[in-house]
Amino acid sequence: MQKEDTDILLEMAHDIQDTYGYIPEKEIAELAEKLSESRATIYGALEFYSMFYTEPTGKYIIRICDSISCYMNNSNEVLEAVQDYLKLEAGETSDDKLFTLEVVECLGHCGEGPVMMVDDRLHTQISPGRAVEILSKLH
């Protein structure tokens, strides 16, 4: 895809996600039509950016950073604790549609890792216990 097309795609995809909370299949097909691309190409491009969802997500989106700084601060322990607690693997949504768990790249707070985000809220220097505590309050 051309750079300009990618920009247009990103803009439209953001709008769609704001409306539906994710990018439904028929919208992908429409994007494909508008940009004269196959729906596989659009799907691939959306997958490239971790901020887009092509399936409905849970009410809360939990993001845990595993880039190098956070990783050095044991982000994997946080991740394991959260996975155990939610019984979810990265990329999955819980059956009750409450939580979607994501492992993401650097969130820009490398000095204060590990970092976990609940929707737009950032939690820094988080311990496994604290992470679970925050989530337990959301039930």
Place this chain on the structure above:
Amino acid sequence: MINLTVDNKEVTVEPNSTILEAASKVNVNIPTLCFSDDLTVYGGCRLCVVEVEGSDRLRPACNTRAREGMEVKTHSPRVREVRKTLFELIIASHDISCELNCLICNRQNSCQLKDVAEDIGISRMCLTPGADEERESDHSSHSVVREPNKCINCARCIRKCEEIQGVGVFAQASRGPETKVTTFKDRGMGNVECTNCGQCVVSCPTGALHEVYHMDQVWESLYDEQKHVIVQTAPSVRVALAESFGEEPGTIATGQMVAALRRLGFDRVFDTNFTADLTIMEEATEVVNRVTNNDNLPVLTSCSPGWIKYIEHFYPDYLQHLSSAKSPQQMFGAVAKTYYAENAGIDPEDLVVVSIMPCTAKKFEASRPEMNDDVDYVLTTREAARMLKSVGVDVCNLEPEKYDEMLGVSSGAGDIFGASGGVMEAAVRTAYNMITGVNLQEIEVTPVRGLEGLKSAEIPVTDDLTLKVGVAHGLNNAGIMMEKIKAGEEFHFVEMMACPGGCISGGGQPINTERSWREVREKRIAGLYDIDENKELRLSHENPKIQKLYEEFLQEPGSSKAHKLLHTEYVTRGVPGT
């Protein structure tokens, strides 16, 4: 013109040529992987890097233009070292475990990784294969299997499907080391708008894409005493099979192939060309009727199953334009399980019909419910070659033998079905006779021949009728043709073939890693026209065995019996969400 040196040899090239092109002019072979002469340049694998005097960075030869005065070093110590490292990284991503051992890989003798390893003199392999997780193979399709463990992310399949086929089944998703080639929402090839054409298979440099094998089932039938196993061979197989045994593309090996298949154990060896003649009888009858009644023109051909699935997905509003005639493969199945079984006194239950096809989509076609299992198994040309090798049959050195007569006699019109424009030419030869009662003076319809993507011709038939015909091959061209038709361009009859060049370069044909696509296609096509030219019988309606089949069994072309057995229907598929 631009003058430069490649490895100290002077060379002059056209403006805008790449270093790769310049090098090949002086016979310097630069290893490439993601490059393919029929696709746009991708520049992803970097194996083709070269050193350019005065520049620190190494440049990819496939993606760098030759400039005046350039001094290129293609095999300097630095280049060779970098290439080896890159290759190791690529191999590490191409997970070779014991299970994926080269000895059992489908690309045993056409693996481009092996070629490149030889070209760059690989003598070490330090990196361990990379895939931490076993990536699951995609078995969702009737025609093609994808084994992502062997994928090196060269994007050739993506470009082939998009640029040449206009379908766009694959895309790259995710990024960095997680980058993978996948289908829409990981659904698998069998659950998206894939046409089963197999062009991605013949584009892949590795064994990551291959056909769904029917070899085991065929072996089982051959070993089963209860079964009467017959085989049909498509037109294009005879000009390609010999390639798997080291011969040039286009080598005609009809008689040797027949002899070889008898040795393999088939009870009868028949010819799909016979039913190609039958297809012409039915299709030409339909064309004549529809042209006379101005009924849903243009008539679109229906023998390429990749094209059928394409129109079902992308132009379902035009399904009523398709000829209702089944393809030669399926007509063969229908005739074999009725006429042949009756005559030979065989219970159709005990009769196994195998086809050898240049095509992967034929596997899907045979499985369509409308075709009620008339054809039991479909082997690609490659599978047939593997089976023959495994029993030590040296095809090319056998004494030629003849097809079994009943369903084995064919006209040259049947042979040329395998080349783009051939079905049209064959149909015109017969339709002309059906309308005028005499044969064409000049039976070779040359404007519809050749590798031009879109072709057309006007054939004067009577004072009031000049047949306007069109031809497209490669699905992207078929799409362009459909747009023309939509926009109102008028044709009586249009031939559509899914694969570029027609069946001769179908997705089931031998994969030639040494020659350009154009050369391979031209030679195989030349082989087919050669056969036609040298045949006494060149018109489908003059085939005595076809005439006999109508007399004894089908009555006449277009009869209700013919309709029941030899015609079919299509399915609106669309693309979900559009």
